[in-house]
Amino acid sequence: xxxxxxxxxxxxxxxxxxxxxxxxxxxxxxxxxxxxxxxxxxxxxxxxxxxxxxxxxxxxxxxxxxxxxxxxxxxxxxxxxxxxxxxxxxxxxxxxxxxxxxxxxxxxxxxxxxxxxxxxxxxxxxxxxxxxxxxxxxxxxxxxxxxxxxxxxxxxxxxxxxxxxxxxxxxxxxxxxxxxxxxxxxxxxxxxxxxxxxxxxxx
Numbered sequence: 258x259x260x261x262x263x264x265x266x267x268x269x270x271x272x273x274x275x276x277x278x279x280x281x282x283x284x285x286x287x288x289x290x291x292x293x294x295x296x297x298x299x300x301x302x303x304x305x306x307x308x309x310x311x312x313x314x315x316x317x318x319x320x321x322x323x324x325x326x327x328x329x330x331x332x333x334x335x336x337x338x339x340x341x342x343x344x345x346x347x348x349x350x351x352x353x354x355x356x357x358x359x360x361x362x363x364x365x366x367x368x369x370x371x372x373x374x375x376x377x378x379x380x381x382x383x384x385x386x387x388x389x390x391x392x393x394x395x396x397x398x399x400x401x402x403x404x405x406x407x408x409x410x411x412x413x414x415x416x417x418x419x420x421x422x423x424x425x426x427x428x429x430x431x432x433x434x435x436x437x438x439x440x441x442x443x444x445x446x447x448x449x450x451x452x453x454x455x456x457x458x459x460x
Contacts, residue, residue: 258333258335258336258337259299259327259330259331259333259337259339259359260277260337260338260339260359260360260361260362261338261339261340261341261344261354261359261360261361261362262274262338262339262340262341262362262363262364263340263341263342263343263344263361263362263363263364264342264363264364264365264366265342265343265364265365265366266364266365266366266367267364268403269364270340270364273362273364274313274338274340277336277338278311278312278313278336278338279311281311282311282312282313283310283311283312283313284312284313284314284315285298285312285313285314285315286315286316287314287315287316287317287318287319287320287323287324288316288319288320290314290317290320290323291322291323292322292323292326294323295323295326295327295329295330298312298314298330298337299330299333299335299337300330300333309334309335309336310335310336311335311336312335312336312337312338313337313338313340314327314337314338314339314340315339315340315341316340316341316342317339317341317350318341318343318344318345318348318350318351321348321349321350324348324349324350325348325349325350325353326350327339327350327353327354328350328353328354328356328357328359329353331357331358331359344361367399367400367401367404368399368400368401369400369401369404370396370400370401370404370405370408372408372411372412374396375405375408375409375412376412377392378392378393378409378454379409379412379413379457382453382454382455382457382458383428383457383458383460384458385458386454386455386456386457386458387455389454389455389457390451390454390455393405393447393450393451393454394451397447402439402446402447402450403439403446405450406432406435406436406439406446406450409432409450410429410432410436413425413428413429413432414429416428417429424460427460428457428460431453431456431457431460432453435449435450435453
């Protein structure tokens, strides 16, 4: 199957790539390919293993001749992902892919959250977790969860420096726990953040 990833959010794209084809795959750079290489990539077999191949093709759109021909291989039996930072939607290659019904998944780089906004969410969570979650749900599609979490930690540290109380210590302890969960559980980061916000009032 042929799929296309496009966007500058490398972290999200790499996670999606690993979910789709795993961590062991062949990589081809678009600038090094010719049209004559495509049959062996899309229809050939691997020298190292039998059966379905897992292939990543990078920056093909920079090679116009190759880019225009990619859609002809939509029926490949291998798992092939084309990864582009940007795509010119006016290009012949893009139009051919759309006509062929190829899945194009976008990974736009999300905005860095503002410290003032995060501070407001944290303060709200300490009073009313449900309202804090509602605030997050209004912004989560445009914000990066890991940057948001980093600012949560910064704001919590400021609170501890100002007051140094038992509640502030508990808050930092819960954020350390959340940090570990985000790194190890594989659960959706916004879900973990919202769960933290819901229990923050009881700290």
